Amino acid sequence: MIGLIKNALKRNFFELHFQPVADIKSGQVAHYETLLRLRLKNGKLIMPNSFIKAAESFGLMPQLDRWVVKSTLEIMSNHAELNTFINLSGTSLGDENLLDTIEYDIRHSDVEPSRIGFEITETSAVKDVKLAECWIRRIKNLGCTFALDDFGIGFSSFSYLRMLSVDYLKIDGSFVRNVAKDPTNWALVESMNSIAHTLGKKTIAEFVENHDTSIALKTMGIDLGQGFYFGRPRPLDLIPRVG
Template sequence: MVHALAETESGSLLLIDLDDFKAINDLAGHSAGDMVIQHMAKRLRELRPAPKLAARLGGDEFALFFEPLPDAQLLQTARLLCKGDRDRHVATACVGIAMTQPGCSTESLLGHADLALSQARAKGRSNWHLYNPADGTRESLLDRTEQLALITDALHDNRLALFLQPVMAIQAAQTTHYEALLRVRMPDGQILPPAPLIAAAEASGLIRDIDQWVLQHAVALIASRPGLRLAVNLSARSLDNPELPALLQEMLQQQGVKPQQLILEITETAALNQLTHAEILLTGIRTLGCKLALDDFGVGFSTFQYLKHLPVDFVKIDGSFIRTLDHSEDDRLFVKALVDAIHGYGKLAVAEYVENQAILQWVTELGVDYAQGYHFGRPQEVDTVLAG
């Protein structure tokens, strides 16, 4: 690839990395992984205009070089490659884009595209990023360092807080439990957006301490409110901790809390990235009596067969499919298929991002069991939510 690029003059390099390819191989076998690769290769051959160069760099990575294209056409191509195609069994992907610059060597061009791909992956599945010298690694690291300092100080100064959002049983039309969501306060009382702070904590490993803080305070809150049930989020890093079940058991016993009052949520991505490990750990937690939920279900390519391996009680359908139910027939069909799969494995379906009556009506018709979103209440401070 390096030698081939050296013969080009100007244009754009796209690096493509398939989402969840390891999980596809692990869950459905290498023949399924080979099929995914073949479908992606066919998609690349069908691109118009055709790339000047195309190569498979490794197991699930491809590279394309295009001669100069209009910006809109280049970005349209990147978005197409990100999206995947469920009907054609084409996986979603992350795409890093770098454009040739005056005096830019082949190695630099590859390096820029690789950096852009890393930044696309950091955004999550099915994302693209265009390399820009102004947003290079140094600036990203400085921003992340600042975010890490903010959340570290908040943890040490006891400025973390739990906000609660209700989760409703649709048929009974009543709140059955609340999701406890982490918030960070500044010294002046301002609440900071949590996503970049949590991302910085995950990258540094501080998230383990934050997970423990959340668990301790959630269990203490349950102990102070008889009958309260809370769902809390566990980071992917917590799945690496074999002592977690024992730690949970100690917390629950010290506070006199019944395990059934605590629901632990992990994301689909975290579970798929370490499926065997997750299955063992979650089984240990389930043995205690705690309930389990799988979050962000349905994003990206998946056979859903892994559901039978995970001992979860609730499966939360990703909000990107729910918020469009009132105007997207495709998403209605897809959500119906997800609900059928969830129920087929003996689990309960939860819809996130239910923000109005129209969406609530659709999730009800599609057979969803629980709903959560602004239609029922925004995340608010504990005293406000539980005032009654």
């Protein structure tokens, strides 16, 4: 797998897909999330859960994140209607050279920074809150926005949220998937939404897969939703609303 990743970086076998994130009330697309895929010579598409752990274990994630950011900026430069969020690996947060490179690429791009967002997982941020906040502050100083992904996994403590100046909390899909039928999940999601709004942050619910879930989230006052109900990840040329 490591050889496959290195070869893909060298020969440009990686590609980007985009999944819509929609306004819960209107159903209109607010922005997209950039998602990484690896395309083999035979055309088979390899999903990130098959190669990300290997890349993290062998220190290749900064290279992957650098490729994703650079490639996304190039695409956005040619598609003025595309606003998107980019994932950053927790293992990349310790690479200050990567942060310098991201800042440089954004400053020297013709893409308006307000169109760009970044995401890190809650578990990555909690491991080193000060380091995570350093990244968040520096990237937000460019004019970009920031989201805390998979929110709710560390539900035991919210004290760190005061230290992280993120704009969005993405509620983990494990809480959202059965929220319309499970009173416990409903209570948890409603609580997370209330906390987020109290702290001045917007909420994004992951794994919105059907109408009932969408209605439940709308009733709670969740701001945005992401999942197959609003659209699957697709290459840019298969997304009619963009470009």
